[in-house]
Amino acid sequence: MTVLNPLIYQPLNEKTAIKQALDLKLFPEDADLTCKEIGDGNLNLVFHIVDQKHNQGIIIKQALPYAKVVGESWPLTLHRAKIEADALKTFGQIAPDYVPKVYYTDDQLAITVMEDLSHLSIARKGFIQGETFPLISLHLGEYLAKTLFYTSDYGLGSGAKKEQVQKFMNPELCKITEDLIFTDPYFDAETNEFEEDMRPAVEELWKDEELKFHVNVLKKIFLTDAEVLLHGDLHTGSMFADNQQTKIIDPEFAFYGPAGFDIGQVFANLLFQVIVNEKHRDVFIQHVETVWNVFQVQFSQLWEKENKEPLANTTSFLHYHLAKYFEDALGYTGCELIRRTIGLAHVADLDSIQDEQTRLAAKQKTLELGKNLIKKRKEIRDLSEFIRTVKEIV
Structure with missing residues (x-):
């Protein structure tokens, strides 16, 4: 220390x-x-x-x-x-x-x-200003596949991975995540921040015992599943991009945790644009699809070619992992959507909407989508069902 x-x-x-x-x-x-x-x-x-x-x-x-x-x-x-x-x-x-x-x-x-990355734009700011960065989702899918595979037991070997777990112990910043994402938004905490017109929806969320049960399960997974080295804060404000390049910055929240957490952070921060950006909604839906499709293909290829656990290198065990990562990712997507709407650290995608009624309507949709993804993550079996859920609410 x-x-x-x-x-x-x-x-x-x-x-x-x-x-x-x-x-x-x-x-x-x-x-x-x-x-x-x-x-x-x-x-x-x-x-x-x-x-x-x-x-x-x-x-x-x-x-x-x-x-x-x-x-x-x-x-x-x-x-x-x-x-x-x-x-x-x-x-x-x-x-x-x-x-x-x-x-x-x-x-x-x-x-x-x-x-120096000043020749690039912060992805969130670019999105708000109308950019779509056509390659960003391909790049994010590849980044996730490589970082989540090569820092796992299967990419590193169990001994080397245990050494890395110890190296990346990060209890203080993990506690920030635990509080701001998994705890404070679900009761009347001082850190929460939201418009008074949102209070009825927020108080309804606070009373939702089913939702809080599922958030507690996701928090337990976050606390205990040391699967891979996570970036830990992989939102679009931690990405620089243009039409050709993508760079990931600011991994100070890095630690060993569940692979679905980083994937869910990416999904959620693309979904903010799906919710608010009617002009480019289909583009951002496609970005979400591309992230998962590229991740799934490239992770599977690495699993088959680079796996250091001989008995683990089977198709059925790969599918088990991908299914877990996807389910966890949906839950963490929901948590990120909720906390960025009513918690301490908001996102400009929502807060920069000038018209009050439009902004409040977007935030209501964000909360509704977040709750649905958390509660129904086990029922949403694949990408097409995920996208259908998004479209039904947005």
Whole structure:
């Protein structure tokens, strides 16, 4: 565990971030450097340093010892910076096309220096502005297939996988997930946030004992099924994209958990656009379909060719895993839809809708879809039934 040492650790500012870059000799001696703090997330500082003379840049990300969204009253470990850096390196070895290059890390300063992705757009912002990024779902399907297979018992071997489980213990950030996704939205918690006009629907959700039972089952799976190394926060704000490239960033919530969690996060964050983007609704439905189809095909190929467990390498056992991943993913999709609607951290897909009635109607649909996917995840046997459920509600 990284311990905060005030003699070594200090939060960077734009001036000291430039000094850090110069000390690391990441630019030519005649570089003309500018720096801007661009972090718009909840937990960290992010500095974009650009050499104006040679038109090249880097990103320096630094963890703060508290949640930026709340302040020093919500302390956080700096160890998450090491978790993130190690996850970026691990995922970068497995799926280098979809992960930024890491140039330098420092555990004591809690910094990671990485590839500048400013030529790409944050996927969520792009979607809201009308982009559809035609290859993003293919890329996400491949990223999920490779990262979820090669970090599993079947891709690593059980001994190496157990070592990785220990390396990626991340209890503090997992607790954030456990609270904000699986606990707080289901009772009158202080962290919840929603329009007063949503209160009747929210209070109905709080009284739904069947729903809370299923959420508890999904939380138990999250707590106990150390299947694969997860990104842990795989939403469209953690993706950069254009029409040719996709890059996955910000895996500070990485830990060993159920494979369906990352898949469900991807599904849910594409479904926000299915709900709000009438013009491109069919495109985003197709994105959801492509993610699962590509994942299923490529994961199956890796299972058959790279499996390190001889007795596990059977078609029936593969189908068992794919069915579990799909069922879990539907449940986690529902949890993400609900928590982003009434919990602490909302999404701009919904909140940026200016017309109040349109926004409230979208949020009502989001809650309804979330509840249905959680409760009926065992009944929805395949992709076509999943899409039919979505269309019936949206």
